[in-house]
Amino acid sequence: MATQPKVVIIGAGIVGCALGDELTARGWTDVTVLEQGPLFATGGSTSHAPGLVFQTSGSKTMTEFARYTVEKYNSLTLDGRWCFNQVGGLEVATSPERLAEIQRRHGWLSSWGVDSRLLTPGESAALHPLLDADRVLGGFHIPSDGLADALRAGEAQARRAMARGARFLAHHTVTGIETTGDRVSAVVTDQGTFPADVVVSCAGFWGPSIGRMVGQPVPLVPLAHQYARTTALPVLEGRNDEHTQASLPILRNQDAGLYYRELVDRIGIGSYAHRPMPVSLDDVAHPHDAAMPSSLAFTEADFEGAWADSLALLPSLADAKVEEGFNGIFSFTSDGMPLMGESPTVQGFWLAEAVWVTHSAGVARAMAEWLIDGRPGTDVHACDVNRFEDVQLAPSYVHERSCQSFVEVYDILHPLQPAGAPRPLRISPFHARQEALGAVFLEGGGWERPQWYEANASLPEVARVPGRGAWASRHWSPIAGAEALVTRERVALYDMTPLTRLEVTGPEALAFLQRLTSNRLDRPVGSVTYTLLLDAVGGIRSDLTVARLETERFQIGANGNLDLDWLRRRLHGDGSVQVRDITAGTCCLGVWGPLARDLVQPLTDTDFSHRGFGYFKAKHACIGDVPVTAMRLSYVGELGWEIYTTADLGAKLWDTLWQAGQRLGIVAAGRSAFNSLRLEKGYRSWGHDMTTEHNPYEAGLGFAVRRSKEHFTGKQALEGIGDDTVTRRLTALVVQDRNSVVMGHEPVHAQGRPVGYVTSAAYGYTVDAPIAYAWLPAELATPGTPVEIEYFGTRVPAVTAAEPLFDPEMSRLRR
CATH class of the missing domain: 3.30.70.1400 (Aminomethyltransferase beta-barrel domains)
Structure with a gap:
């Protein structure tokens, strides 16, 4: 490809405009942006977006996207008018659960380096005088949040891109995408054909239609979201003018699924408190036929509860009524994250979809870096369109989970919150045996994964497991601790089938x-x-x-x-070379514990002794009647093997090991015990501990x-990088209070300031202390350094520790 590739961006909404700006700023100036509607009020989601930019997220990536969006749009103007009004953001709690949640959210922003503070009810009402302080238990203030004027911000970026050579063309409806071999070569419109080396779909909820032109699934669902404007409020008279529009912080009452912004002397109210309203693209007008095809008729009955909750929180609304409203279409995905990246089958076809104004500039920057430099500067694995398994691309799955994403926009979600329907989808060959043992399943990657087994409730080891706080107790049982202890003392079976297995041959x-x-x-x-x-x-x-x-x-x-x-x-x-995914046709049991060899060796003629089957070795063998591939690995830090066989023989493998293990006190153990054991050994989890x-x-x-x-x-x-040159380290922490089990993403403080954040955490049942791993400055990673973890607004003392915390001599693994 030439140094200056021909880039065609489909869609001149906020994302397409931002991407045009970011690409041309980096020297790629042969950029054409095609828009089916007018410029720049295109008729898509950008045209009606309320423009609230809240930076708070439990995702470091999404917070970084939002932070860059704030920084960039705050620096833009268009014809002397602002593109971002930094009025700040205020979240209020009207329930004890939400009060705890905003403390957790404050911790996230402290982790990611965004300034914020927690407020009393009186301080919240002083910041936003329309609030009824008696309805509020506390508040969370982010001074750098604010209002983006999406149309002005889009046009301002487009003008900068055009000044560098980009073209923005209105009323060009894309009708096809041409390919040569497995690469894009041109975009066809009703106004002509545009040669292209790179095509980026920024078409918003029209994205699935664009994707179908090259056979690329775009797993999003357009859903309608209610937005209303009140009549004029006397209390706001004279406070703002048409230029400023707003001076009060943007406000969220997430307990009621509502947000609010000023519109001069009116209030705009957005609601997620209604039923999911998916929209078929067949029912959406083309911009040629409607000025605002993404704006649907307001369904008043769906807003009745939202209005009642608004009157309770903002009593001044009693002097007003809903003057107008609409149901605006936005894109939702099955996991609530954007869709970014290149098609796996059509080279040069890229996606930047399901992106809201809040994250638009950050996503555009990452996309430009990805295209030009080969990688984004921000970790985007949770946004990569190729993250989904095939089953997660089924239209019914995408529809149901995306509707659930809408419902959960403002919900309090636990890190272990189990997914809803459709379930179960993927089950291992051991599933029936696990159900018989009372397995409590969570889900990941479509797989049903046992978290613990109720059959183990009578284990005497349960009495040795300490309690923990209410939040950490959700989706947890002391049974999990007993399973971890039995693994250390006897032997346990772990279902490792959901681990992705690839075969590379040739x-x-x-x-x-x-x-x-x-x-x-x-x-x-x-x-x-x-x-x-x-x-x-x-x-x-x-x-x-x-x-x-x-x-x-x-x-x-x-x-x-x-x-x-x-x-x-x-x-x-x-x-x-051939690469194929063999996960679905195979299964795996982890057989781990000091008695693992006593279990396996009598079942096979193959030598499973330490001398005959060394650590990090693999052998083909038979366990009873079952041909297997055994690998002497242990992610839990104990003697044992990962034992693989074909899916049709999985149940037989389980039964063979289970029956033979009864004399040894074998148990089935779940992911909760697994996570505890791996942290005691300091084993990393990619995507959590490092990216x-x-x-x-x-x-x-x-x-x-x-x-x-x-x-x-x-x-x-x-080159030039080593253990002695790094400025930050992933560091083991031991929490001093046995009952303070943190969950991840909490900020770590030292010398009175935030210095890092937790990645993974669990209770270490063998070391008998809560464990956390955190990114810290290298100078603080020395074992014995006191730190504090901020957990729901409380500072929990901890100390850095040498790792691994358990069996540093590795003697348990090498028996």
């Missing part, structure tokens, strides 16, 4: 994997290697276990569909990098 399989991973894989058949996928600047894309099962066949334990996508994109296409924003030495994974390899992706970027 004469060039070794060379292919050597180029892409950080560790040395040219080891004998039967070897297993822990390694990393790095990007070009040394950021950690994933961590893998790679087993060499035959000279030209490798099995990879991966972190999900993004790893499959990453590998497939790097195939040469000559057939010398592309971190390098291996910061994350404590330098041992997985072999600099002696001739070449691997990211090697050059790591």
Whole structure:
């Protein structure tokens, strides 16, 4: 591709305008933005967006997107008029549960570096005088939040892009996308054809229609969201003018699913308190036929509860009524996150969809970095369109989960909150056995995953498990602690089937994997290697276990569909390497604990002794009647094996091990115990503990990098970086109070200021203390340094610790 590729952006809403600006600012000026409606009130979601920019999110990525949006739009003007009015944001709690939640939200922003403060009811009412202080238990103020004028911000960015050479063309309806081979080559409109090396769909809720032109699923659902404007309020008379529009903070009453903003002397009210109202694109007018096709008729009955709740919170509304309203269409996804990235099947076709004004500039910057530099500066794995498994792209699944995302916009969601329908979807071959043992299932990646087993409630170890606070007790049971203790003392079975398994085969399989991973894989058949996928600047894309099962066949334990996508994109296409996902046709049991060998060895003729079957080795064997591939690995820090077989033999494998294990006191154990055990050993979880924003030495994974390899992706970027040069570290913390079990994302304070944030946390039942891992400045990572974790507004004392906390000599693994 030429240095200056031809870029066509579909859609001149806020995202398309922002992307045009970000691309041209970086030197890509051959940019054409096609809009089916007029410029810049296109008729899409941007045209009616209320413009509230709240930065608070439990996602570091989404907060970063919003923060950049605030910074950028606050610096823009259009013809002397503001594009961002930084009036601040105020969230109020009207229930004890919400009061606790805003304390947690304050912790998020402290973690991500955004200034905020908690308020009393009186302070909240002083900041927003329309509030009835008697209805409020507390408030949460973010001074840098504010109101974006989406149309002005879009046009201001478009003008800057046009000044650098970009074209914005109105009334160009895209009718097709041409491809040459597996690459885009042109965009066809009703006004002509535009050659393109890169096409980016920023079409909003019309995105699925654009995606269908190249066979790319765009898993979003357009849903209507109610917005109303009141008549004039006497209390606001003279407070604002048409230029300023607002001076009070934007306000959210999330207990009632409502938000508010000033409109000179009126109030705009947005509601998520109504039933989901999905919209079929077949029922949406084209901008040629309607000035605002994304604005549907107001359904007054759906707003009755919202109006009553508004009158209770803002008594001044008694002097007004709803003057006008509409149901505006916005895009929702099954997990509430945007859709970003390149199609896996059509090169050059990119998506930036399901993006609200709040995150628009941040998403555009990340997209521009991705296109030009090959990677975004912000971790976007939770936004990558390729994150979904095939089952999660089924239209019925997308529809149901996206509607649930609408319902949950303002809900208080626990980190372990189980997903709703449709369930169950993916079940392992052990599912019936697990149900018989009273498994309590949560869901991840579509898989039903046992969290603990009620059959273990009578274990005497349950009495050794300490209690914990109300929040940490949700979706938890002391049974999980007992399962962890039994794993350390006897033996347990863990269902590892949901772990993504990839098979890489072919004469060039070794060379292919050597180029892409950080560790040395040219080891004998039967070897297993822990390694990393790095990007070009040394950021950690994933961590893998790679087993060499035959000279030209490798099995990879991966972190999900993004790893499959990453590998497939790097195939040469000559057939010398094949990569396929074998997860669905296989299953896995983790057999771990000091008695694991006593369980397995009598069931097989294969030598499972330490000398005969060393650590990080793999063998083919039979367990009873079941042919298996056994790998001597342990993510829980105990003697044992991951034992794989085909899905049809899964139930037989479970029964064989379960029956033989009765004499040893075997238990089935769930993910809650698993997470506790892995943190005691300091084992990282990609996507939680480290991402592309971190390098291996910061994350404590330098041992997985072999600099002696001739070449691997990211090697050059790591030159000069080592354990002694990093400025931040992933650090183990031990919490002093046994009852203070934190959950993740909490800020860590030292010397009276926030210095980092928690990634993963659990109670360590063997070390008998709560554990947290956190990113901290390197100078604070020295073992024994006192710190504090902010947990629901309370500072919980903790101390940094050497890792691993359990069995640092690794003697348990190497028996």
